Amino acid sequence: MGVFVVGVALHPSATSIRHLRLEEMAYSTARRALDDAGVTRAQLDSLTIGACDELDGRPISSMLMSAPAGGYGVDEIKVTDSGASALALAHARFLAGESDLGLVVSWCKSSKTDVEGVMRLRGEPFYTRPLGIGALVADALFAQAVREEFNISDGEVARRVSEACARAAKNPRAIERPAPTAEAVEQSPYEATPLRAGQRAPYTDGAVALVLASDRFLAANKECTPLARIAGVGWATDSYRLAAERLRSMASARAAWSTALRQAGLKGAADLDVIELEAQTGYHEAAYVRAFAIEQPEVISPSGGCFAQNPFFCSGLVNAAEAVLQVSGRAGAVQRPGARRAVAHSAHGYAQQGNVVMAFEACGSAK
Numbered sequence: 001m002g003v004f005v006v007g008v009a010l011h012p013s014a015t016s017i018r019h020l021r022l023e024e025m026a027y028s029t030a031r032r033a034l035d036d037a038g039v040t041r042a043q044l045d046s047l048t049i050g051a052c053d054e055l056d057g058r059p060i061s062s063m064l065m066s067a068p069a070g071g072y073g074v075d076e077i078k079v080t081d082s083g084a085s086a087l088a089l090a091h092a093r094f095l096a097g098e099s100d101l102g103l104v105v106s107w108c109k110s111s112k113t114d115v116e117g118v119m120r121l122r123g124e125p126f127y128t129r130p131l132g133i134g135a136l137v138a139d140a141l142f143a144q145a146v147r148e149e150f151n152i153s154d155g156e157v158a159r160r161v162s163e164a165c166a167r168a169a170k171n172p173r174a175i176e177r178p179a180p181t182a183e184a185v186e187q188s189p190y191e192a193t194p195l196r197a198g199q200r201a202p203y204t205d206g207a208v209a210l211v212l213a214s215d216r217f218l219a220a221n222k223e224c225t226p227l228a229r230i231a232g233v234g235w236a237t238d239s240y241r242l243a244a245e246r247l248r249s250m251a252s253a254r255a256a257w258s259t260a261l262r263q264a265g266l267k268g269a270a271d272l273d274v275i276e277l278e279a280q281t282g283y284h285e286a287a288y289v290r291a292f293a294i295e296q297p298e299v300i301s302p303s304g305g306c307f308a309q310n311p312f313f314c315s316g317l318v319n320a321a322e323a324v325l326q327v328s329g330r331a332g333a334v335q336r337p338g339a340r341r342a343v344a345h346s347a348h349g350y351a352q353q354g355n356v357v358m359a360f361e362a363c364g365s366a367k
Helices: 024-039 066-072 083-094 114-119 133-149 153-168 180-185 215-219 245-247 251-262 282-291 312-327
Strands: 002-012 044-048 075-079 101-109 190-192 206-213 229-236 274-276 341-348 354-362
Touching: 002 044, 002 083, 024 066, 024 101, 024 206, 044 083, 044 245, 044 312, 066 101, 075 083, 075 229, 083 101, 083 114, 083 206, 083 229, 083 282, 083 312, 083 341, 083 354, 101 229, 101 312, 114 282, 133 190, 133 245, 133 251, 133 282, 153 180, 190 229, 206 215, 229 274, 245 251, 251 282, 251 354, 274 312, 312 341, 312 354
Parallel strands: 044 075, 044 101, 274 341
Antiparallel strands: 002 206, 002 229, 101 206, 229 354, 341 354
């Protein structure tokens, strides 16, 4: 069973989207993805949603969101880990023969939610949660651990952030921001040692949708052109503990990476043309580069990654969309010449507790 991406859409990114409800964001993004694929909603047989009730600010958000996201009269499943986890689940549904044409949709209005408050609730309830540790402090503890493990300097982190912002400035799908110099990043104020304000990717609002099709569907619908084949998917979860050993080992990231590459028949990072990393800070990029043994800097997040747009819950699925655009030759100003193989990475949970890695390969001509 082959699983292919036949349509992709990204909602125009913004720091804050106030003129649209979540339902309208989901509808317009899903609609554009279906149009991009050249299929109709009536042809769908599955919808997989990646959404977080707490970040959406409503209980059982899929009760209101599934219909505008494309799920009216369609089998729908929701996953609450991350948008990338929804793609992993959808891929499994296809491999099990349960779907031939499906939508994967995720969204996040970071601007309307207390992200720190939500992340404080992710901590273990008896010891960690009472300390009030949210995303900022958890990321700072991760930064401390990997800085010691990999000998990461402040100068390297500042350079990586500056370069990511420079790539983002070329991305037509990114929020328009001037790229800071490495010196400005390194001199920005501390927020939680060793993290400085300039080292963190700002949160944004956004939504993303991908249309998946089986080889059976493509055989019966010759007019539908695949953009990319999903060659491998890996995911893993670490302990929620913030112990230094867990943080520096990056065990779930390494496990997800090796699984996805093994499924795709790839030996390592050297076989890839694009690697879109979900790096919420410059320390994260530096750590993932080492954990994944990435030696060619030109393949790292051509889109700018989280510094281009960062709709917190679905940033990993945005990476997947960017990877598909790369291997289909539609990435625009950030297109990597001759990109044939791409990997998208997603980290989610408390201090990157969970990781998802998705491998894509080119197939056929671009639309």
